[in-house]
Amino acid sequence: MKVGLFAPWGFELSGFASWVFDRTRFAWWVLILVALLHGLLKKLVSFRVSCCWVLEVEEEYCKMAGVLRKILPIQSPIHVEKEDDDDKIKNLEYSFALPYSGPLLTCDVPRAVPIDFRQIPIASPAIGSGSLLTDVSLPVVQPIVKSHRKLSKKPNLVSDRTVCLETDGGMDGNGMPCEASRVDDPSASLCANDDECGPKLSDGIRSSGRLDFFSGCVSSGELQRSLEVSELPDNGSENEGRDFYDYMNPAKYESIGSESSHSNSSEIFSCQEEDHNEEAPGHVRRPSIVTFRDPESNDVVDNESDVSNTDSSVHERHIAVRPGKKGTCYRCMKGSRLTEKEVCIVCGAKYCLNCVIRAMGSMPEGRKCVACIGKRIDESRRKTLGKCSRMLKQLLAVVEVEQIMRSERSCVVNQLPPELIYVNRQRLSKQELFLMLTCPNPPKKLKPGYYWYDKVSGLWGKEGHKPCQIISPQLIVGGHIQEGASNGNTNIMINNRKITKAELIMLQWAGVKCEGATHLWVSAEGAYQEEGMNNIKGKLWIKTGIKLICAVLSLPTPPNSVSPSGEGVNDVMANNLEQKTLYKLLLVGLEKSGTCTIFKQARIVYSVPFSEDERQSIKSIIQCNLYGYLGILLEGRERFEEECLIDKRRKVVHQHSSLGQIDCKTIYSIGPRLKAFSDWLLQAVEVARPDYQPSDMDILYAEGFSSSKGLSSMEFSFPKVAPGFCENIGYQHDPLLRYQLIRVHPTTLGGNCKRLEMFEDVDVVLFCVSLIDYDEFSEDKNGVLINKMIASRQLFERTATHPKFEEKKFLLILNKFDLLEEKIEQVPLTQCEWFDDFNPVISYNPNSSSTTSTNPSLARRASQYIAVKFKRLFRDLTDRKLYVSLATGLEPDNVDEAFKYAREVLKWKQEELNYPNNELSSTSIEASSSS
Numbered sequence: 049m050k051v052g053l054f055a056p057w058g059f060e061l062s063g064f065a066s067w068v069f070d071r072t073r074f075a076w077w078v079l080i081l082v083a084l085l086h087g088l089l090k091k092l093v094s095f096r097v098s099c100c101w102v103l104e105v106e107e108e109y110c111k112m113a114g115v116l117r118k119i120l121p122i123q124s125p126i127h128v129e130k131e132d133d134d135d136k137i138k139n140l141e142y143s144f145a146l147p148y149s150g151p152l153l154t155c156d157v158p159r160a161v162p163i164d165f166r167q168i169p170i171a172s173p174a175i176g177s178g179s180l181l182t183d184v185s186l187p188v189v190q191p192i193v194k195s196h197r198k199l200s201k202k203p204n205l206v207s208d209r210t211v212c213l214e215t216d217g218g219m220d221g222n223g224m225p226c227e228a229s230r231v232d233d234p235s236a237s238l239c240a241n242d243d244e245c246g247p248k249l250s251d252g253i254r255s256s257g258r259l260d261f262f263s264g265c266v267s268s269g270e271l272q273r274s275l276e277v278s279e280l281p282d283n284g285s286e287n288e289g290r291d292f293y294d295y296m297n298p299a300k301y302e303s304i305g306s307e308s309s310h311s312n313s314s315e316i317f318s319c320q321e322e323d324h325n326e327e328a329p330g331h332v333r334r335p336s337i338v339t340f341r342d343p344e345s346n347d348v349v350d351n352e353s354d355v356s357n358t359d360s361s362v363h364e365r366h367i368a369v370r371p372g373k374k375g376t377c378y379r380c381m382k383g384s385r386l387t388e389k390e391v392c393i394v395c396g397a398k399y400c401l402n403c404v405i406r407a408m409g410s411m412p413e414g415r416k417c418v419a420c421i422g423k424r425i426d427e428s429r430r431k432t433l434g435k436c437s438r439m440l441k442q443l444l445a446v447v448e449v450e451q452i453m454r455s456e457r458s459c460v461v462n463q464l465p466p467e468l469i470y471v472n473r474q475r476l477s478k479q480e481l482f483l484m485l486t487c488p489n490p491p492k493k494l495k496p497g498y499y500w501y502d503k504v505s506g507l508w509g510k511e512g513h514k515p516c517q518i519i520s521p522q523l524i525v526g527g528h529i530q531e532g533a534s535n536g537n538t539n540i541m542i543n544n545r546k547i548t549k550a551e552l553i554m555l556q557w558a559g560v561k562c563e564g565a566t567h568l569w570v571s572a573e574g575a576y577q578e579e580g581m582n583n584i585k586g587k588l589w590i591k592t593g594i595k596l597i598c599a600v601l602s603l604p605t606p607p608n609s610v611s612p613s614g615e616g617v618n619d620v621m622a623n624n625l626e627q628k629t630l631y632k633l634l635l636v637g638l639e640k641s642g643t644c645t646i647f648k649q650a651r652i653v654y655s656v657p658f659s660e661d662e663r664q665s666i667k668s669i670i671q672c673n674l675y676g677y678l679g680i681l682l683e684g685r686e687r688f689e690e691e692c693l694i695d696k697r698r699k700v701v702h703q704h705s706s707l708g709q710i711d712c713k714t715i716y717s718i719g720p721r722l723k724a725f726s727d728w729l730l731q732a733v734e735v736a737r738p739d740y741q742p743s744d745m746d747i748l749y750a751e752g753f754s755s756s757k758g759l760s761s762m763e764f765s766f767p768k769v770a771p772g773f774c775e776n777i778g779y780q781h782d783p784l785l786r787y788q789l790i791r792v793h794p795t796t797l798g799g800n801c802k803r804l805e806m807f808e809d810v811d812v813v814l815f816c817v818s819l820i821d822y823d824e825f826s827e828d829k830n831g832v833l834i835n836k837m838i839a840s841r842q843l844f845e846r847t848a849t850h851p852k853f854e855e856k857k858f859l860l861i862l863n864k865f866d867l868l869e870e871k872i873e874q875v876p877l878t879q880c881e882w883f884d885d886f887n888p889v890i891s892y893n894p895n896s897s898s899t900t901s902t903n904p905s906l907a908r909r910a911s912q913y914i915a916v917k918f919k920r921l922f923r924d925l926t927d928r929k930l931y932v933s934l935a936t937g938l939e940p941d942n943v944d945e946a947f948k949y950a951r952e953v954l955k956w957k958q959e960e961l962n963y964p965n966n967e968l969s970s971t972s973i974e975a976s977s978s979s
């Protein structure tokens with residue numbers, strides 16, 4: 049019986065079938081089947097796994113493609129198709145090749161060029177602030193905004209370098225600045241020099257000039273490139289690179305955020321919109337007062353300054369919102385109004401000593417919060433650019449501070465925006481601004497605003513104001529000069545511009561005939577001729593004393609050295625950036641009040657040497673004076689002595705005594721004081737000699753001084769105090785601060801002090817009063833005798849209420865204190881009717897044998913009383929505060945003190961201007977000052 053495998057099912061197999069399905073062989077078949085099934089199953093599983101893997105990889109690659117799209121808009125070899133339409137170009141996608149593991153292909157497949165990720169330019173964090181590299185431009189890495197959400201974890205693009213991603217606009221959750229904004233791997237980031245930049249993929253970007261524009265500092269060449277490059281309408285790569293450039297260029301990034309036309313790149317811009325309220329803590333955006341178009345859009349749309357479009361976009365200004373109480377640090381919210389703080393030049397946030405480095409990081413663009421890096425500065429702070437604070441000096445090494453200050457001055461984003469500068473009513477283009485900044489004599493302290501420019505003479509000024517500088521002539525910038533450009537109200541025209549009163553005074557002083565309606569043509573060299581005449585009448589700048597008059601009238605004179613065009617552009621720019629600040633002090637007072645002495649003393653104290661000419665002219669003054677004094681003294685002494693002796697003789701005759709007993713010593717015989725004077729007189733021999741050279745002391749003591757029609761002027765700066773010597777609290781020496789002291793004689797001012805208007809741009813008025821004038825008299829212009837103190841008061845009243853001096857700070861110098869000490873003993877202050885209520889309580893010291901011990905006290909009280917009288921008068925007249933300093937003009941220290949006080953007053957004035965609601969009140973400081 050055949051027992052078949054299928055017997056239970058009622059059928060039997062036979063032949064080959066029964067052989068195949070033989071029991072023993074069947075087991076083998078099952079095994080083979082199972083093995084096959086197992087293989088199939090494995091294949092299926094691995095297929096599924098690989099599908100998932102591919103999906104994951106694809107997702108990663110998509111992310112990478114997103115990043116690449118931002119950084120490699122078109123130059124990449126893996127773009128799909130070139131389309132003319134801009135929008136289509138923006139929609140280009142990047143794809144990644146996956147390894148092919150299929151069957152062998154016989155046909156040719158295009159090969160994808162592999163991308164070496166190590167060659168993508170990336171930044172690494174900087175190693176602390178202490179590692180600042182000198183003379184190296186540090187490109188600033190902007191946070192990739194999109195990374196907020198999708199790239200919240202660092203993509204593992206490269207193992208050995210860090211991609212800089214900020215998650216909170218530069219601040220961490222606690223408001224701490226993100227370290228990633230620092231740059232520490234020089235190899236990765238220091239690409240200031242094109243040649244040194246290794247990464248090949250950046251070449252495409254670099255060729256469009258974008259990264260150069262973005263790199264931290266600029267040389268003039270770079271500036272030129274940055275100014276020029278963005279103007280170039282090029283063949284598409286400009287547009288292709290724009291998204292990334294826009295993204296990397298914060299100005300653009302900010303201002304076109306509202307535009308929605310960039311569909312593909314809107315990832316970035318929509319993020320910006322979304323992030324609008326996600327500013328760094330304490331920062332808000334406000335439209336700036338000045339509205340302007342973004343420079344980039346300006347370039348693309350209209351090179352010819354389309355004014356109508358100009359105002360269409362509003363530059364957003366970042367203003368910090370104070371998180372804590374007034375005066376506290378914006379980061380730690382500690383401290384008070386008196387705590388020293390550093391201010392962000394963009395948003396105005398103030399940070400204390402502990403927080404400033406944390407808040408500002410390595411300061412690649414100067415003193416900006418990390419969140420403000422890449423943003424334009426607050427224009428009102430432009431004048432502080434590059435001027436280091438004491439706090440930074442405390443915190444950082446000198447080289448670091450210098451580097452930061454240099455970056456602050458020279459980095460591109462901190463430069464003047466050309467569209468905010470108008471010359472002769474026409475907005476400047478970038479090329480025009482560049483031309484002006486790099487010409488041999490560029491405008492100084494250029495800031496946004498309206499200017500006029502006389503291209504023929506080079507005269508330059510703010511619209512509505514007199515000229516302030518002579519710049520290089522013939523620059524092709526701005527429009528045509530307007531007749532009323534300087535708001536001149538005279539009948540005289542120079543090169544089609546009505547000149548101002550000050551210019552007219554200068555011309556008159558120079559002997560230029562200005563009658564009726566004169567129209568002069570003045571060349572850059574100062575040669576002038578009347579309109580319609582063919583002959584040059586003279587040259588302005590060679591007239592004697594013209595430069596002094598111009599200095600006094602605050603009118604410009606031609607620069608001494610003009611660098612040849614095109615040469616030393618860097619130096620010119622550097623000088624331009626490091627302009628010295630000049631403050632003007634006007635010294636005025638009644639005749640013989642001592643203004644001349646103070647002026648001369650200041651020259652000695654601040655080492656402004658007397659020139660040879662001055663010494664020669666003072667020599668003849670001294671000699672003249674000397675003979676005059678000698679004659680008076682000798683004549684007087686002889687007469688008095690004679691009279692005295694006659695008197696004595698008469699008495700002797702009357703008493704019938706012998707004439708031989710007459711004592712020839714009279715009160716007019718030379719006493720010790722006169723002896724001293726007589727000793728000095730002995731030098732008269734020397735003084736009279738032709739080769740006599742007056743010393744500084746001779747000049748100081750000599751009455752009068754060579755000056756042009758009652759005007760003298762000198763420039764000085766305060767010397768740096770040697771270590772160990774005491775300086776005013778809070779004073780920080782700034783070698784760039786210069787002062788101009790102008791001394792004017794009252795007779796020069798004309799009736800009613802009309803000519804004071806010449807000095808409208810002085811910063812502080814120093815009014816000098818002689819303390820001993822209270823019992824002296826002089827003739828007024830009508831020949832009537834008037835008490836000199838009252839005359840002084842009248843001059844003071846006219847000066848203080850002069851319309852041009854409405855906002856001026858006044859410092860009263862009560863001079864000749866040494867003489868008051870002597871005089872007050874003899875003559876009571878009440879001699880002057882204005883001081884009739886002076887009734888001091890003198891504390892007499894019985895232990896002191898000498899009466900002189902009370903004299904200083906009485907003199908001091910008298911001077912304090914006089915100070916109060918003037919202060920009240922000033923308050924009544926102007927409702928302002930009068931500062932007072934006591935001085936003896938012949939004492940160098942006294943004069944130094946007075947000028948230092950004037951410097952303090954100037955500082956307070958500056959603070960008031962910078963911080964209208966100032967936290968520091970000048971009164972607290974004044975209490976410790978010399979008044």
Ligand SMILES: Nc1nc2c(ncn2[C@@H]2O[C@H](COP(=O)(O)OP(=O)(O)OP(=O)(O)O)[C@@H](O)[C@H]2O)c(=O)[nH]1
Pocket residue numbers: 637638639640641642643644645646748749750751752793863864865866867935936937938939
């Ligand atoms: N003892 C003393 N003499 C002073 C002082 N200040 C000025 N003098 C003298 O006062 C006289 C007049 O001083 P000037 O400096 O010529 O006064 P001024 O206001 O320039 O005079 P004019 O230009 O002539 O109007 C000179 O002899 C000075 O030496 C001072 O503080 N003490």
